[in-house]
Amino acid sequence: MKIAIFFGSISDKGIMKNATEILKIFNVNYKCYIISAHRIPEILINTIKKVESEKTDLIIAGAGLSAHLPGIISSRTIIPVIGVPIYSKNGLLGGIDSLFSIIQMPKDVPIAAVGINNSYNAALFSIHILSMKYPEIKKKLIKFRINIKERLLNEIEQDL
Structure with a gap:
């Protein structure tokens, strides 16, 4: 089993690190790729082909601002893509721009999406x-x- 994690900029690394932490808990192999869909599209296309040849099960793709990375990836592969909208300090919409870009994919190019900056849930x-x-x-x-349920029940009991 293997997951590929894509993000468009080195500045997204801190957000996407949360995804790697949960994958480590479950001993799931992953590889991260920092590739801009707009600046180096040919490298992205070649990397998608490489990921496919490695029998990758899923792709997690985080992107901010116009957030085209998950959609471009989904348009080039049948591997399921989970999009992570990322808040960018360069944007004016608090990550909502990225969220809308990811969830408003055209028919026939599906992407699952999680909340803004929520690579953990992805x-x-x-x-x-x-x-x-x-x-x-x-x-x-x-x-x-x-374990989550037990932890929450313990916290409730301690508060009473």
């Missing part, structure tokens, strides 16, 4: 998808969810 959603194919991931995910 990775966790990837884990849910992988759990349908890989029984060992499913077992870990069930245990993970039970």
